[in-house]
Amino acid sequence: xSRKDAIALDRKDPFAKKRKEFSIPKGMIYLDGNSLGVLPxxxxxxxxxxxxxxxxxxxxxxxxxxxxxxxxxKVGDKIAKVIGAVPGxxxxxxxxxxxxxxxxxxxxxxxxxxxxxLSDSGNFPSDLYVAQGLTQFMADGxxxxxxxxxxxxxxxxxxVGVVMVxxxxxxxxxxHDMKAITDKAxxxxxxxxxxxxxxxxxxxxxxxxxxxxxxxxxxxxYLNGGPGAPAFVFVHPRLQNEVMPALVGWWGxxxxxxxxxxxxxxxxxxxxxxxxxxxLNLVALDAAMDVYKGVNMERLHGKGKKLCxxxxxxxxxxxxxFGISVHGEQNWDGRGSHVCLAHDxxxxxxxxxxxxxxxxxxxxxxxxxxxxxxxxxxYADVYDAVEHLHEVLSKKLxxxxxxxxxxxxx
Numbered sequence: 001x002s003r004k005d006a007i008a009l010d011r012k013d014p015f016a017k018k019r020k021e022f023s024i025p026k027g028m029i030y031l032d033g034n035s036l037g038v039l040p041x042x043x044x045x046x047x048x049x050x051x052x053x054x055x056x057x058x059x060x061x062x063x064x065x066x067x068x069x070x071x072x073x074k075v076g077d078k079i080a081k082v083i084g085a086v087p088g089x090x091x092x093x094x095x096x097x098x099x100x101x102x103x104x105x106x107x108x109x110x111x112x113x114x115x116x117x118l119s120d121s122g123n124f125p126s127d128l129y130v131a132q133g134l135t136q137f138m139a140d141g142x143x144x145x146x147x148x149x150x151x152x153x154x155x156x157x158x159x160v161g162v163v164m165v166x167x168x169x170x171x172x173x174x175x176h177d178m179k180a181i182t183d184k185a186x187x188x189x190x191x192x193x194x195x196x197x198x199x200x201x202x203x204x205x206x207x208x209x210x211x212x213x214x215x216x217x218x219x220x221x222y223l224n225g226g227p228g229a230p231a232f233v234f235v236h237p238r239l240q241n242e243v244m245p246a247l248v249g250w251w252g253x254x255x256x257x258x259x260x261x262x263x264x265x266x267x268x269x270x271x272x273x274x275x276x277x278x279x280l281n282l283v284a285l286d287a288a289m290d291v292y293k294g295v296n297m298e299r300l301h302g303k304g305k306k307l308c309x310x311x312x313x314x315x316x317x318x319x320x321x322f323g324i325s326v327h328g329e330q331n332w333d334g335r336g337s338h339v340c341l342a343h344d345x346x347x348x349x350x351x352x353x354x355x356x357x358x359x360x361x362x363x364x365x366x367x368x369x370x371x372x373x374x375x376x377x378x379y380a381d382v383y384d385a386v387e388h389l390h391e392v393l394s395k396k397l398x399x400x401x402x403x404x405x406x407x408x409x410x
Contacts, residue, residue: 001314006379015303018375021291022224028357029381029388034198034338034371035361037224037288046287050280062279071282072230072251072273078289079223079232082297083196083205083215089234092282093273096197096218096231098247100130100164102272103214103233105246107162107191108134108142110239114161114190115141122149122169127195131164134246149174156184166195168203168336171363172328173308175203175335179210186211197221200232202304202337202374204297207234214239222337222373225285233272240268249274291375300374304337307372307382311339314386322393327367338371347410351403352392358385362410 010016023039024030030038054062063069076090083090093099108117117131128144135142147155149169156163163185168175178194185192194215196205201222207215215234219225235243244265250256251273254264265271312326319341327340343349346366353360353368360370370385392398 001310001383003380003383006310006383009379013303013378015295015300015375016378018291018295019378022376024376025357028359029385031358031360031370031372031377031381031385033224033373033377034202034221034336034369036220036227037201037222037373038376039226040224040288040291042287042290043224043226043284047280047284050283054283055280068279068282071279071286072277073270075282075286075289076232076269078286078292079200079219080234082223082289082292082295083200083217083234084207084209084297085205085215085234086208086237089208089237089240089269090232091269091272092219092230092232092285093251093277094231094275096195096216097126097130098274099216099231099233099272100127100193100195101134102245102247102274103193103216103235104131104134104162104164106243107193107214108138109246110243111161111189111191114159115143116160117142117144117162117164118152118155118160118190119144119146119164120149120152121146122172122174123164123166124170124195124197127164127166149176152176153181153184156181156188156190158188160185160188160190162191162193164193164195166197168198169328170198171340171367171369173198173335173338173340174328175199177334178206178212182210182212198336198338201292202301204301207236212236219285219288221371223285224288224291224373226281226288228278229281229285229288230278233269235269235272237268240271245272247274251275251277295375301337303374304372305332305335307374307377307379308332308335308337308339310379311370311372311382311386314383315339315341315389318386318390319393322390324389324393337374338369340367340369342366343368345398347406348398348400348403349389349392352398352400353385353388355403356388356392358388364410
């Protein structure tokens, strides 16, 4: 494919106009939306208004006057449309790890007689840490069982209480079959917790379609909510009034302003809130979610797969002789929206690319990760990124001490 061919694809792209809704630095090819999404243009003015008017002028009255109190549910309903949920099933609150602790503790309690929490080695390590911490705290025989990703389905037995998996692997981009795993878990009497961190906003959501029990996800990646944006929780309506998280607080109370000493859970997913939410982050996320108005997630996911396939093909053709290889299977229907390239000097190569305004990230031990957010990444971006990669490798531009010195965040 030539650059001319890539530009021709961009002209036919139904999402090309969406790119104009983002503030992308001039000359930058941003391929790290799977770590931190680009700033939506509408978010800045929205936050400015929240700071200067809602906080600066209206102050405490904004909880009612400007809808702060109901914002977690309002934004939750916007996210529900993207992840295949229904209104009233998603709440925005806390961090993804805190939310995982809440839903995992609720699920474990619901299946308390079963002692196994099943996960896989492709899961994001933080999720495994949360499960380890919960089982150690409970100290009642519950334990985390970790298998290889391809072995999850076969490992779901009558002894498993909760299956905890991330839909899209943060390294290989391998995507679990959500329906197959959920169906098998339910057939064996287990509950499932889905982590949508690397799929929400890029992969077509199907939570209600597959009858998922719980899901959690972050909003600062493909959903472009900004650094530290609060995460979300999904609880299936059939479970909302049957389960209780171990971590509760006044925002999840049925009558929070009664200030009673005893906790009484709010009905529905609201009980999965805990403390006061970060309003400035929430208003930014509220504005960011408006970018998804009118977006067909199936078509968006289709573009993401094409971007990934094109990048992998060009990278192997242009850079394979320099030690580049695509990490993971190249079954694009069974993957998320990022591609990892393996190379012995992956960190230094990525730093050299970043110096040329081609931004991805590094994952140990030898992977360069490139995220393709379909709303703002173009086919021309893909072509140009590979050309930069070819030049960095062919001329060994990465072989400098400044590119080899690892920073705290990789």
